[in-house]
Amino acid sequence: MNLHANSDIKAFFEPGAIAVVGSMREWGGLGYTAIKNMRQFNFTGRVYPVNPSYEEILGLRVYPDVGAVDDPIDLAIVITPKQTVPGIIDQCAHKGTKAAIIVSDGFAETGETGAGLQRQLVEISHRSGLRILGPNTIGTLNTENGLVTNPYFISYDKIHKGNIAYCSQSGIVGAQGQPLKDEAYPISKMCDLGNKCDVNEVDLLNYLSHDPQTSVIAMHIEDVKDGHKFIDTVRKVAARKPVLILKPGRTERGAKASASHTGSLAGSERIYDAAFRQAGAIRLNTWREFWEIPRVFVNQPLPQGNRIGIITFTGGVGVVSVDTAEECGLTIADFSPATVSRLSKLSLQLARNPVDLGPLIPVSDNPLPVLEETIAAVLDDSNVDCVAVTLYASSGAETPIYMDILGRLMKNVTKPVSFWIYGTDLAAMEELSRQVQERGLPAYFDIELTIKSLAVAADYSRVKSSLNSGLIDISPGAKQTQP
Amino acid sequence: MNLHANSDIKAFFEPGAIAVVGSMREWGGLGYTAIKNMRQFNFTGRVYPVNPSYEEILGLRVYPDVGAVDDPIDLAIVITPKQTVPGIIDQCAHKGTKAAIIVSDGFAETGETGAGLQRQLVEISHRSGLRILGPNTIGTLNTENGLVTNPYFISYDKIHKGNIAYCSQSGIVGAQGQPLKDEAYPISKMCDLGNKCDVNEVDLLNYLSHDPQTSVIAMHIEDVKDGHKFIDTVRKVAARKPVLILKPGRTERGAKASASHTGSLAGSERIYDAAFRQAGAIRLNTWREFWEIPRVFVNQPLPQGNRIGIITFTGGVGVVSVDTAEECGLTIADFSPATVSRLSKLSLQLARNPVDLGPLIPVSDNPLPVLEETIAAVLDDSNVDCVAVTLYASSGAETPIYMDILGRLMKNVTKPVSFWIYGTDLAAMEELSRQVQERGLPAYFDIELTIKSLAVAADYSRVKSSLNSGLIDISPGAKQTQP
Numbered sequence: 001m002n003l004h005a006n007s008d009i010k011a012f013f014e015p016g017a018i019a020v021v022g023s024m025r026e027w028g029g030l031g032y033t034a035i036k037n038m039r040q041f042n043f044t045g046r047v048y049p050v051n052p053s054y055e056e057i058l059g060l061r062v063y064p065d066v067g068a069v070d071d072p073i074d075l076a077i078v079i080t081p082k083q084t085v086p087g088i089i090d091q092c093a094h095k096g097t098k099a100a101i102i103v104s105d106g107f108a109e110t111g112e113t114g115a116g117l118q119r120q121l122v123e124i125s126h127r128s129g130l131r132i133l134g135p136n137t138i139g140t141l142n143t144e145n146g147l148v149t150n151p152y153f154i155s156y157d158k159i160h161k162g163n164i165a166y167c168s169q170s171g172i173v174g175a176q177g178q179p180l181k182d183e184a185y186p187i188s189k190m191c192d193l194g195n196k197c198d199v200n201e202v203d204l205l206n207y208l209s210h211d212p213q214t215s216v217i218a219m220h221i222e223d224v225k226d227g228h229k230f231i232d233t234v235r236k237v238a239a240r241k242p243v244l245i246l247k248p249g250r251t252e253r254g255a256k257a258s259a260s261h262t263g264s265l266a267g268s269e270r271i272y273d274a275a276f277r278q279a280g281a282i283r284l285n286t287w288r289e290f291w292e293i294p295r296v297f298v299n300q301p302l303p304q305g306n307r308i309g310i311i312t313f314t315g316g317v318g319v320v321s322v323d324t325a326e327e328c329g330l331t332i333a334d335f336s337p338a339t340v341s342r343l344s345k346l347s348l349q350l351a352r353n354p355v356d357l358g359p360l361i362p363v364s365d366n367p368l369p370v371l372e373e374t375i376a377a378v379l380d381d382s383n384v385d386c387v388a389v390t391l392y393a394s395s396g397a398e399t400p401i402y403m404d405i406l407g408r409l410m411k412n413v414t415k416p417v418s419f420w421i422y423g424t425d426l427a428a429m430e431e432l433s434r435q436v437q438e439r440g441l442p443a444y445f446d447i448e449l450t451i452k453s454l455a456v457a458a459d460y461s462r463v464k465s466s467l468n469s470g471l472i473d474i475s476p477g478a479k480q481t482q483p
Numbered sequence: 484m485n486l487h488a489n490s491d492i493k494a495f496f497e498p499g500a501i502a503v504v505g506s507m508r509e510w511g512g513l514g515y516t517a518i519k520n521m522r523q524f525n526f527t528g529r530v531y532p533v534n535p536s537y538e539e540i541l542g543l544r545v546y547p548d549v550g551a552v553d554d555p556i557d558l559a560i561v562i563t564p565k566q567t568v569p570g571i572i573d574q575c576a577h578k579g580t581k582a583a584i585i586v587s588d589g590f591a592e593t594g595e596t597g598a599g600l601q602r603q604l605v606e607i608s609h610r611s612g613l614r615i616l617g618p619n620t621i622g623t624l625n626t627e628n629g630l631v632t633n634p635y636f637i638s639y640d641k642i643h644k645g646n647i648a649y650c651s652q653s654g655i656v657g658a659q660g661q662p663l664k665d666e667a668y669p670i671s672k673m674c675d676l677g678n679k680c681d682v683n684e685v686d687l688l689n690y691l692s693h694d695p696q697t698s699v700i701a702m703h704i705e706d707v708k709d710g711h712k713f714i715d716t717v718r719k720v721a722a723r724k725p726v727l728i729l730k731p732g733r734t735e736r737g738a739k740a741s742a743s744h745t746g747s748l749a750g751s752e753r754i755y756d757a758a759f760r761q762a763g764a765i766r767l768n769t770w771r772e773f774w775e776i777p778r779v780f781v782n783q784p785l786p787q788g789n790r791i792g793i794i795t796f797t798g799g800v801g802v803v804s805v806d807t808a809e810e811c812g813l814t815i816a817d818f819s820p821a822t823v824s825r826l827s828k829l830s831l832q833l834a835r836n837p838v839d840l841g842p843l844i845p846v847s848d849n850p851l852p853v854l855e856e857t858i859a860a861v862l863d864d865s866n867v868d869c870v871a872v873t874l875y876a877s878s879g880a881e882t883p884i885y886m887d888i889l890g891r892l893m894k895n896v897t898k899p900v901s902f903w904i905y906g907t908d909l910a911a912m913e914e915l916s917r918q919v920q921e922r923g924l925p926a927y928f929d930i931e932l933t934i935k936s937l938a939v940a941a942d943y944s945r946v947k948s949s950l951n952s953g954l955i956d957i958s959p960g961a962k963q964t965q966p
Binding site: 105106109110153154155156168169170171172173175176177178179180181182183220222248249250251252253254256257258260286287288314315316317318319320322323325326327332349352354358359394395422423424425426427428429446447448 | 588589592593636637638639651652653654655656658659660661662663664665666703705731732733734735736737739740741743769770771797798799800801802803805806808809810815832835837841842877878905906907908909910911912929930931
């Protein structure tokens with residue numbers, strides 16, 4: 001693998017012309033659905049359906065084989081029975097196609113017969129220079145040009161354009177597996193690596209590292225093909241952009257389950273953990289973290305240290321915040337005398353971290369100016385590197401007032417802020433969350449995620465400056481290990 | 484504390500007559516709002532407003548003081564400036580009031596002056612037998628009689644009746660701090676212990692232990708007043724009902740933050756952990772777990788062991804499920820030969836745990852009967868103690884079909900099931916979740932919560948049988964410790 005230029009990866013995300021090889025049966029054929037999906041998301045390139053049994057679908061001429069298309073093909077999407085795939089890939093190679101996404105499954109993940117077929121694909125790729133993503137993948141997605149290679153029904157028509165790249169070794173990280181529209185994840189690219197017979201995490205990282213639309217990379221991987229190369233690559237990429245990794249298969253049984261669905265063998269958890277740390281990647285622990293934590297990097301400066309200021313409406317959650325912060329490696333900031341004096345003017349009780357506005361709010365006629373001055377004071381404190389802010393949603397009437405406050409406060413902010421939203425009305429909470437996120441600010445319903453997002457930002461800030469100064473923390477013994 | 488009969492605690496939840504002492508200013512007065520809230524939730528008892536400056540509110544006569552009410556008062560709710568509270572409590576005691584909830588704050592949590600006032604309250608309680616909840620509490624809630632003592636605005640009018648009791652040391656666990664209606668938590672009772680000057684977690688556990696509406700107790704506590712008594716009580720209660728505990732203040736700074744908002748000092752994390760384990764309580768780790776995990780106990784049998792069967796639509800999440808299960812103390816069940824043969828009839832790929840329906844679903848014309856037979860086969864396997872099931876929501880059209888399947892399968896089930904819901908349409912996911920939960924079954928959007936809920940059920944099953952056979956695991960050294 002990696003015999004070819006990294007620039008080839010571009011064809012998987014920015015193809016001018018695509019051939020789709022698969023069933024063109026209306027309503028249900030996977031080739032047909034893939035083309036429907038591309039239409040729905042306004043793909044800007046040219047699309048050529050390929051199937052010997054059809055003449056026209058969706059107003060497009062259908063070609064009997066890839067060779068018959070009278071346009072150079074950048075990307076072929078192959079969704080046919082596994083036995084037919086090597087022949088089709090061979091045709092693509094002859095045609096000079098740059099890249100192929102093989103959606104079909106039944107290859108190395110299912111046993112020796114499938115593994116044999118997969119070896120044929122690798123052989124064609126090595127011989128011809130055709131790059132292959134998959135097999136057993138739903139492929140790629142690019143919000144810049146409306147590319148979505150997914151051949152399954154997607155029940156929505158819009159994905160929020162943004163700068164998070166989500167990469168996975170599972171089809172669940174895709175438009176048919178996530179409420180991408182409803183959750184408004186700000187996405188640049190998505191990619192399912194599948195069985196990784198050719199293109200793997202290293203190729204993808206190299207491409208995303210130079211992708212101007214991507215400023216943070218979230219990766220779900222179950223194994224790494226070449227440990228040394230991976231570490232070198234992450235190290236280079238992490239000096240520019242955060243690389244956040246969710247790596248299941250931590251337990252022995254988990255690793256076994258991983259082998260049975262991707263056809264690859266996961267290495268020991270201890271070795272992976274050391275290697276990730278050595279490379280400057282930041283580990284995430286849950287699916288929720290994988291989707292939500294990257295939001296902290298979307299539109300905010302990095303913190304200059306790990307001292308957190310916490311503004312809460314409830315002492316009980318204040319305690320949870322402090323626990324979580326300390327457990328994630330943050331430090332509870334000691335407010336400067338100037339901040340203590342500024343907060344004391346509002347109320348003596350407020351002049352400590354976490355600032356608990358709880359007792360004040362029910363007895364104040366207009367608590368929102370107090371909230372604004374509190375956030376401003378904590379943001380201004382030079383002893384504070386990042387701030388967690390609570391917003392309470394009840395009727396929804398408070399939302400425009402909150403947004404006014406944020407509009408004034410967040411203009412020239414030099415520190416990251418993360419919001420925790422709670423309240424009594426789920427619809428009001430969701431609307432407030434949406435509006436906060438539309439400003440590029442992270443908002444969560446889980447206090448632990450709010451705090452953790454800032455801890456991850458602080459971690460990455462430290463990693464980035466270490467990598468850029470050439471001084472990365474290397475845990476003892478990690479250097480020799482190879483995943 | 485605990486000088487009085489536990490039966491006194493009843494007055495906090497099942498009062499016939501309530502006096503509300505506080506501001507009766509329309510729209511905003513806390514006494515007024517408390518009474519409005521009780522109306523809104525259809526409280527079935529009698530309510531007497533008390534305030535010397537008003538004659539009538541909401542069609543009710545207002546009394547100048549508690550003594551003037553010509554009806555025995557079971558429960559007084561006191562929401563007045565802290566200096567006035569001891570005098571009012573004294574009047575309540577003279578009147579023979581059984582119980583008082585002191586919402587007012589500014590007591591032991593704020594320093595020596597407040598602590599002095601709090602000591603006066605304790606003195607009156609000891610002298611008269613009047614039981615006090617608080618101060619610094621939002622009080623109690625009972626879905627059986629519509630009692631809600633909360634004096635803050637609540638933007639909804641209905642709380643789902645059920646059998647989870649939520650107890651807390653923070654006002655956030657209440658109707659003004661949670662979307663209780665929208666999330667349809669099946670609630671029996673709620674209680675905020677506040678500063679715990681008299682009534683504490685032991686009293687509450689004793690009451691809830693015998694409450695027929697409560698079958699699972701979720702407690703958020705930051706400290707324990709009497710460690711030995713607490714352990715003895717939890718041990719007795721846990722032999723009947725699960726006691727789930729979220730205990731923040733785990734870190735040194737967290738414990739310090741706790742002291743500053745409840746006026747009590749948290750003990751060492753290590754000691755608490757040992758004590759909880761010794762007592763048979765089960766620890767939860769996050770706010771989300773505190774709210775969501777109890778649902779697994781609502782309407783289901785306990786598992787007879789810790790062997791989990793997992794049904795997934797995606798191999799990637801299958802691996803995450805296995806990791807989470809193993810890390811929570813569950814074991815991945817080895818299917819019996821009968822199950823392997825039954826699943827093999829559907830597809831050879833399905834005959835392993837986790838069962839991954841993913842590759843089958845897109846190529847099957849009607850995958851739902853396959854899902855039904857798969858769930859049935861796994862539920863029937865005598866090597867399986869509990870089952871995690873994935874449901875995928877896209878258009879919402881699948882919801883009635885899922886509900887039909889569950890209706891057929893869940894009739895005579897002897898094992899707990901927990902659902903993970905994912906999909907492309909948030910509204911469809913939420914509707915499916917609501918319908919699954921209306922059947923008393925737990926449904927989550929986080930796969931980790933789905934698995935963890937079953938792990939907690941298995942933990943409790945083991946604890947319960949140990950406690951009932953007199954053989955509880957006691958970790959070495961834990962017996963001598965005292966929180």
